[in-house]
Amino acid sequence: MNNHFEWTNTVENAPATEPERQRYFMVKCRELIEQKKQELGRDLTFNPQTFGCQMNFKDSEKLNGILEEIGYVKVDSENADFVYYNTCTVRENANIRVYGRLGSIKNYKKKNPEMIIAMCGCMMQEAEEVEKVKNTFRFVDVVFGTHNIYKLAELLYECLSTKHRVFDVWEKAEGIIEDLPSDRKISFKAGVNIMYGCNNFCSYCIVPYVRGRERSRKPEDIITEIEKLAKEGVVEVMLLGQNVNSYGKNLEEPVTFAQLLRMVEKIEGIERIRFMTSHPKDLSDELIEVLAESKKVCRHLHLPVQSGSTKLLKAMNRRYTKEGYLELVAKLRKAVPDLSLTTDIIVGFPGETEEDLQETIDIVRQARYDSAFTFIYSKRSGTPAAEMENQIPEDVVHDRFDRLLKVVNEIAKEQNKKLEGTTGLVLAEAIDEKDPSMITGRLSNNNVVHFKADPSVIGKIVPVVLEEAKGFYFIGRLSEDV
Numbered sequence: 001m002n003n004h005f006e007w008t009n010t011v012e013n014a015p016a017t018e019p020e021r022q023r024y025f026m027v028k029c030r031e032l033i034e035q036k037k038q039e040l041g042r043d044l045t046f047n048p049q050t051f052g053c054q055m056n057f058k059d060s061e062k063l064n065g066i067l068e069e070i071g072y073v074k075v076d077s078e079n080a081d082f083v084y085y086n087t088c089t090v091r092e093n094a095n096i097r098v099y100g101r102l103g104s105i106k107n108y109k110k111k112n113p114e115m116i117i118a119m120c121g122c123m124m125q126e127a128e129e130v131e132k133v134k135n136t137f138r139f140v141d142v143v144f145g146t147h148n149i150y151k152l153a154e155l156l157y158e159c160l161s162t163k164h165r166v167f168d169v170w171e172k173a174e175g176i177i178e179d180l181p182s183d184r185k186i187s188f189k190a191g192v193n194i195m196y197g198c199n200n201f202c203s204y205c206i207v208p209y210v211r212g213r214e215r216s217r218k219p220e221d222i223i224t225e226i227e228k229l230a231k232e233g234v235v236e237v238m239l240l241g242q243n244v245n246s247y248g249k250n251l252e253e254p255v256t257f258a259q260l261l262r263m264v265e266k267i268e269g270i271e272r273i274r275f276m277t278s279h280p281k282d283l284s285d286e287l288i289e290v291l292a293e294s295k296k297v298c299r300h301l302h303l304p305v306q307s308g309s310t311k312l313l314k315a316m317n318r319r320y321t322k323e324g325y326l327e328l329v330a331k332l333r334k335a336v337p338d339l340s341l342t343t344d345i346i347v348g349f350p351g352e353t354e355e356d357l358q359e360t361i362d363i364v365r366q367a368r369y370d371s372a373f374t375f376i377y378s379k380r381s382g383t384p385a386a387e388m389e390n391q392i393p394e395d396v397v398h399d400r401f402d403r404l405l406k407v408v409n410e411i412a413k414e415q416n417k418k419l420e421g422t423t424g425l426v427l428a429e430a431i432d433e434k435d436p437s438m439i440t441g442r443l444s445n446n447n448v449v450h451f452k453a454d455p456s457v458i459g460k461i462v463p464v465v466l467e468e469a470k471g472f473y474f475i476g477r478l479s480e481d482v
């Protein structure tokens with residue numbers, strides 16, 4: 001997957017160092033957008049389209065921040081002057097969906113000659129996909145990858161000023177560029193990247209190829225960013241990385257993830273700390289200790305198991321066994337009894353037998369997940385699993401998937417039912433989309449709660465009696481004992 005699409009820019013005099021260079025291009029773009037605004041007698045709009053995981057949503061906040069700085073106004077419709085698709089490639093259907101959307105957006109572009117369409121994200125780190133966009137989707141103007149999203153202003157300036165298509169995808173990350181604008185969806189919650197990339201090479205997964213090798217940010221940079229967020233009113237942070245449990249191992253002065261959590265905990269104003277995603281093989285006793293002791297680290301652990309069959313786990317290169325995983329769960333449950341445990345499971349991995357599925361169903365019953373994302377195995381070219389024999393026929397996979405999902409839902413329901421009648425602390429997040437007299441929030445364990453309250457509670461942590469468990473969420477009532 002050698003996919004460094006070269007690009008040289010035509011602007012001289014731009015600063016050579018970052019982020020000054022991007023600030024320069026933001027000013028240049030702003031001038032162009034201002035001119036266009038005058039010409040057209042209206043605002044120029046942008047519409048973000050984001051697929052995939054939290055990492056991509058975090059990247060989109062950065063892209064939106066840059067676009068707003070340049071002078072674009074965010075709108076909800078793809079009928080906008082600038083639309084970007086921040087893509088995911090972890091499963092094939094994500095790719096299919098994006099191409100479907102591109103097909104329909106073409107009509108908007110026909111009607112609006114000012115329109116610029118950009119594609120970025122994980123799919124664009126694959127050379128074949130970039131070629132396809134280059135040759136088949138010729139109305140796409142700007143293409144970049146996961147390693148250079150910070151360059152949006154520069155790429156956009158090139159496109160706006162030359163009217164050429166701009167392709168810039170890097171095979172590898174070149175340093176971590178920070179201190180550029182970012183636009184948060186919820187003012188009091190923020191995602192914070194603590195590391196990029198992944199070194200695990202699970203045999204089904206394309207992430208290491210598209211997001212590159214593991215790179216941890218320095219703890220002091222992370223802390224400075226969170227302190228700044230706290231000053232801006234953020235009360236909850238989500239620390240993001242593909243495998244947060246191996247955070248800090250390759251820093252010049254190594255720091256463990258548990259140590260980082262303790263540092264973040266000291267930041268005044270931050271009341272809740274979440275993190276994503278943990279690999280079971282790297283989950284340390286030190287982290288369990290922090291989970292048990294901390295008042296701020298949330299009572300939720302997303303611990304992808306992928307399969308309950310030790311044979312398949314080996315083929316997946318997960319580097320733990322069913323028994324090892326269950327021992328870890330037992331340790332966690334003992335240390336943190338109110339922990340909510342969630343997971344990811346893949347069904348239909350090459351070579352999976354009915355016995356393997358039964359092992360997976362068994363681990364779901366034993367680990368008692370509060371919820372689980374279940375995925376149908378998707379063959380990703382370039383990964384070792386794509387070459388494996390015994391790919392499972394679709395009808396068999398669907399049948400297994402349905403049976404597994406039933407058990408997952410049954411257990412999740414039972415787990416939620418246990419909390420009925422208890423009072424939990426809820427961070428009130430927004431007015432309920434379906435019923436505007438209700439507020440939607442989240443418990444420390446990440447469960448969603450809807451409850452009647454005045455919108456003034458939004459952004460605050462309030463006690464709520466969990467009156468009724470409804471599958472994956474609760475209906476609650478504000479507790480009087482505030």
Ligand code: 5AD
Nearest residue numbers: 090204205304344345375376377378
């Ligand atoms: N097929 C299906 N699911 C996958 N995942 C990653 N790669 C694949 C694939 N090729 C799932 C894993 C991972 C989650 C983010 O996506 O369960 O934990």
Ligand code: SF4
Nearest residue numbers: 052053088089090122
């Ligand atoms: Fe996230 Fe992986 Fe999808 Fe990229 S490929 S968006 S890292 S889930």
